[in-house]
Amino acid sequence: MTTFDIVIRNGMIVTATDKYIADIGINGSKIVDIGFDLKGHETIDATGLLVLPGGIDGHCHIEQEEADGTIHEDDFVSATGSALLGGTTTVVCFASHVPGRGLVEQFDAYRRKGANSRIDFAIHQIITRTDEQTIRDEIPVVAERGAAGLKVFMTYDDFHLSDGQFLQVLEAAHKSDILVSVHCENYDAIRHLILKHLAEGRTEPHGHVTSRPPCVEREATYRAMTMSELTHQKIQIFHVSCPEVAEEIGRAQSRGVKVVAETCPHYLTLTEEDLKRDGFEGTKYICSPPLRTKAAQEGMWQYIRSGVISIISSDHCGYTFDGSVGKGRHGRDADFSLIPNGMPGLGTRLPVFYDAAINSGKIDLTDFVRLTATTPAQRYGLYPQKGTIAPGSDADLVLWDPKKSVTITNSLFQSNIDYTPYEGRSVQGWPVKVYQRGKLAMDDGKLVAPPGSGQFLKAREK
Numbered sequence: 524m525t526t527f528d529i530v531i532r533n534g535m536i537v538t539a540t541d542k543y544i545a546d547i548g549i550n551g552s553k554i555v556d557i558g559f560d561l562k563g564h565e566t567i568d569a570t571g572l573l574v575l576p577g578g579i580d581g582h583c584h585i586e587q588e589e590a591d592g593t594i595h596e597d598d599f600v601s602a603t604g605s606a607l608l609g610g611t612t613t614v615v616c617f618a619s620h621v622p623g624r625g626l627v628e629q630f631d632a633y634r635r636k637g638a639n640s641r642i643d644f645a646i647h648q649i650i651t652r653t654d655e656q657t658i659r660d661e662i663p664v665v666a667e668r669g670a671a672g673l674k675v676f677m678t679y680d681d682f683h684l685s686d687g688q689f690l691q692v693l694e695a696a697h698k699s700d701i702l703v704s705v706h707c708e709n710y711d712a713i714r715h716l717i718l719k720h721l722a723e724g725r726t727e728p729h730g731h732v733t734s735r736p737p738c739v740e741r742e743a744t745y746r747a748m749t750m751s752e753l754t755h756q757k758i759q760i761f762h763v764s765c766p767e768v769a770e771e772i773g774r775a776q777s778r779g780v781k782v783v784a785e786t787c788p789h790y791l792t793l794t795e796e797d798l799k800r801d802g803f804e805g806t807k808y809i810c811s812p813p814l815r816t817k818a819a820q821e822g823m824w825q826y827i828r829s830g831v832i833s834i835i836s837s838d839h840c841g842y843t844f845d846g847s848v849g850k851g852r853h854g855r856d857a858d859f860s861l862i863p864n865g866m867p868g869l870g871t872r873l874p875v876f877y878d879a880a881i882n883s884g885k886i887d888l889t890d891f892v893r894l895t896a897t898t899p900a901q902r903y904g905l906y907p908q909k910g911t912i913a914p915g916s917d918a919d920l921v922l923w924d925p926k927k928s929v930t931i932t933n934s935l936f937q938s939n940i941d942y943t944p945y946e947g948r949s950v951q952g953w954p955v956k957v958y959q960r961g962k963l964a965m966d967d968g969k970l971v972a973p974p975g976s977g978q979f980l981k982a983r984e985k
């Protein structure tokens with residue numbers, strides 16, 4: 524009888540389709556067998572625990588350079604440590620496209636930065652210009668080098684593309700067979716509303732919400748899907764914040780538009796009321812699209828259950844509250860339009876989503892795995908190496924204690940970021956051990972995987 528390097532014994536294995544109790548045999552970096560009474564040189568008793576595929580977070584801003592030269596404060600070492608502490612073993616993060624530098628140069632440079640990662644990583648390439656070099660020469664090269672997708676923005680001063688530019692990107696992506704993910708908000712409408720707010724002296728953080736109402740997200744989403752329809756190019760709508768937008772996506776899907784969608788735990792667990800917290804505190808909750816109402820939160824679940832929304836990502840954004848390039852970079856009196864957008868969420872993604880989704884019976888455990896690991900792996904060309912528990916797949920495994928209750932506090936995630944929007948929230952369900960490619964990477968809140976343990980993942984054909 525084979526003796527495996529490691530056997531994970533008697534856990535409840537959960538995949539996107541099944542739940543069953545069995546042993547997992549691991550040799551080197553791979554799962555080799557699933558069965559009963561397997562023998563290992565090392566045996567881990569997982570009785571009473573869930574054994575999940577390592578989480579895959581398909582939307583994380585890590586050590587990303589912005590157009591003004593600032594770099595997100597969460598670097599690869601710190602961000603991927605917090606990922607492991609929360610049960611995530613693969614991230615898909617963003618190479619920027621800043622003025623004066625070509626796409627391929629930036630893709631390659633970002634890949635080199637990722638050499639410090641503790642976990643495996645793939646890369647989305649942001650597109651903010653549509654000059655001939657970018658469209659004709661460089662998009663095919665980054666696709667060939669294994670980018671998981673392209674990301675375009677319909678808003679933000681330094682990033683947004685016009686409809687004509689967006690169409691150019693879609694056509695180039697179609698030729699190179701690469702997914703395009705889109706941040707959908709109407710730039711001009713938001714600009715107009717921001718100026719109106721400032722003229723009326725409405726500078727407080729909550730102005731971020733009222734200057735970006737659901738209709739500006741819904742309109743841009745509809746426009747993005749129209750352009751997808753025109754070019755026959757598949758798109759993904761990133762960070763859907765409310766049911767009005769999800770409804771529009773569902774309608775497009777049912778008439779055959781090639782559109783898929785993700786949302787994030789914060790749209791299911793936090794609300795716009797959080798931006799009204801005392802003084803500058805509200806800026807911790809500024810992200811785009813903004814947090815919505817309790818009713819919107821409730822309305823999102825039907826679109827998660829029906830599959831209109833098929834991925835849960837963190838949209839982790841590594842800005843501190845107190846650091847020099849974080850939320851307070853323009854001072855504590857800055858108006859809402861000057862606050863960097865985004866919230867940290869890599870470490871909290873799985874526990875917060877698990878607690879909201881499973882403990883209240885909103886979805887099944889198999890759905891949880893599908894939304895947080897299997898579909899991201901499939902969408903980004905990483906499946907079946909990642910995203911499932913099967914012979915031949917990487918032994919990226921999370922031993923998850925469904926009974927463990929934890930009160931979230933930022934220090935649990937040991938990152939450069941000095942706050943979590945979930946401070947003080949109690950959740951039930953927590954990762955207790957994480958294996959990455961067959962090696963113990965996190966053990967009961969202790970980081971074991973050193974910086975540099977991760978590998979770049981080239982997206983394969985999807």
Ligand code: URP
Nearest residue numbers: 706810811838840864865
């Ligand atoms: O507010 C957000 N979401 N910041 C990160 C950048 C983006 O739009 O995804």
Ligand code: ZN
Nearest residue numbers: 706761762811
């Ligand atoms: Zn975005």
Ligand code: ZN
Nearest residue numbers: 582584838839
């Ligand atoms: Zn983002």
